[in-house]
Amino acid sequence: MSGAETVRDSPLARRNPTVKLAVLFLASVALLFVLDPVTPSVVYLLGLIGVIVGGRLPLRTVLAAQLPFLAFAVGVFSINVLSRPGTVVWQEGPLRVTVDGLIxxxxxxxxxxxxxxxxxxFVLTTDSLALMTSLHQNAHLGARPSYALMAGYRLLQQLPGEWTAIRDAQAVRAPLRRNGSVHRTPASFGRAAFTLLVLAIRRGERMAQSLESRGLGLQPRTVWNPVRVGSLDVVFGASIVAGLGVVIGIAGLLGVLRGPGALF
Amino acid sequence: MPRGVIRKRTNTTRRPVPLPPTERARKVHSQFKTRRTLRWRVVDIVVASVIGVAAGLIFWIWNLFYAPVTAPLEVVAPGAQALLYGVWLFAGVLGGLIIRKPGAALYTELVAAIVSALVGTQWGGALTILSGLAQGLGAEIVFALFLYGNYRAYVAVLAGAGAGLGMAVNDLITWYPAMDFSFKAIYGVSAVISGALIAGLLSWLLARALARTGALSRFAAGREVAARA
Structure with missing residues (x-):
């Protein structure tokens, strides 16, 4: 689980988490309106170099983290190639490949x-606790939601351990196979999931009690570890957004850029 | 009457059988007419977050397995894969059923989406969160239509269907903008059915089962079941 590990110090890791989140959101929304293969390829290459250099991450880690995206990309590609009408390039029985589909x-x-x-x-260079603190102080997320999210995050770290404990406790009482191994069924999986949910809710109630007893929701609050948006963060955010704008602009000038109109 | 013979009691007013203290407390507790307030308590927001986090983990596991499970449906009828996509919608309905406050369904589904995005999904952070927003909003609107006062099974089913509709609208715009009409129709209908059954009915059963364990004793959802028992 990537969130629980400590984050290496790097230029990207030192940037303000809220700024990074805002940049990520902006870039994702902007890319939604780009529908030609060239522009996102350039963004991808620049992003890959930026993440590896700026985040001081090993190439292997970054590539491994991309596997789920790659699987989805292959799925989207094959669906479109096989189902989109247009100029036929190749046909075999009911399967046909079109130029429009490929593009x-x-x-x-x-x-x-x-x-x-x-x-x-973003995920590999952002410490989750810093993200919560930053969301509270920089994005002015209220004290209640941010502390509740922090409580949820604590639970997230504990849940895998609890899951193992529940499975072990059930295995002690479970009927054994002839060779002595535990017979696990899908039903036992469901029971364990239900137990986990009950445990999570009970723990949440206890956390709420202790948060209430510590005066959660009283104003004003002071913080021990302030997170600030520095001038470097502003430069970072502005330059990434500007870089994306330049890429899309050049693609538009060269005539390769296509918007959602490419679909119809 | 001879001495030593105990006369049988004839009057019919029965004395109450003494109840164990916990049972007595439960009866007394259920008689309190707790005033329904729509303000979030601390326990509401923390437990909603906790449900969101647990659901986010379940989503993450489902993200790993859903593709091979739903692929056969896709082959039978393109778009029918959404029949199993209701799994992604249960967080909002469950949160709404348990917390019973305005915004609970939206918040829980959104937290679940954010958690599964942080742990890593194939759709990218912002788009996963956008799906959570659309799905949670679908359930939220249904709970709001019943003025946050009705949490019976049929409302849960409708909320699940609402979440399914939200999912269909978001997915068809974001992921399948270019598909033909029959795909979109099949996808939409499958999403709504799946939301109603998997997210709606199953969440309602799950909330009832949770209440029976006593874990929801600080919520109206839990006290209702305790009063019936």
Whole structure:
């Protein structure tokens, strides 16, 4: 689970989490309106270099994190290639491949990868506690939601351990196979999931009690570890957005840029 | 009457059988007419977050397995894969059923989406969160239409269907903008059915089962079941 690990110090990791989140959101929305294969490819390459250099991440880690995105990209590509009408390139029985399908499929697939590399850069370089603190102080998320989210995050770290404990406790009482191994059924999986949910709710009630007893919701609050938006963060955010704008602008000038109109 | 013979009691007013203290407390507790307030307590927001987090983990596991499970449906009728997509919608309905406050369904589904996005999904952070927003909003609107006062099974089913509709609208715009009409129709209908059954009915049964364990004793959802028992 990527969130629980400590984040390496790097230029990207030192940037303000709220600024990074805002940039990621902006870039994802902007890419939604780009539907040619070339522009997102450039964004992807720039993003890959930026994440590896700026985040001081090993290439292997970044590539491994991209596998789920790659699987989805392949799925989107093949669906579009096989189902989109247009000039037929290749036909075999009910299967046919069209030029339009290839272009739109490649555009959607590369777009998935481009958004993916930016998300990976965010997740791998952002400490979750810093994100919560930053959301509270910089994005002015209220004290209640941010502390509740923090409580939820604590639970997230504990849940895998609890899951193992529940499974072990059930295995002690479970009927054994002839060779002595535990007979696990899908029903036992469901029971364990239900137990986990009950445990999570009970723990949440206890956390709420202790938060209430510590005066959660009283104003004004002071914080121990202030997070600030520095001038470097502003420069970082502005330059990424500007870079994306330049890429899309050049693509438009060269005539390769296509919007959602490419679909119809 | 001879001495030593105990006369049989003839009057019919029965004395109450003494109840164990916990049972007595439960009866007394259920008689309190707790005033319904729509303000979020601390326990509401923390437990909603906790449900969201747990659901986010379940979504994450489902993200790993859903593709091979739903692929056969896609082959039978393109778009029918959405028949199983209701799994992604249960967080909002369950949160709404348990917390019973304005925004609970939206918040729980959104937290679940954010958690599964943080842990890593194939759709990219912002788009996963956008789906959570659309799905949670669908359920939220249904709970709001019943003025946050009705949490019976049919409302849960309608909320699930609403979440399914939200999912269909979002998916068809974001992921399948270019598909033909029959795909969109099949996808939409499948999403609504799946939301109603998997997210609606199953969440209602789940909330009832949770209440029976006593874990929801600080919520109206839990006290209702305790009063019936």
């Amino acid at each position: 739109v499929g490649a555009a959607l697939a590369v777009r998935t990868l481009a958004i993916g590399i930016l998300s990976i850069g």
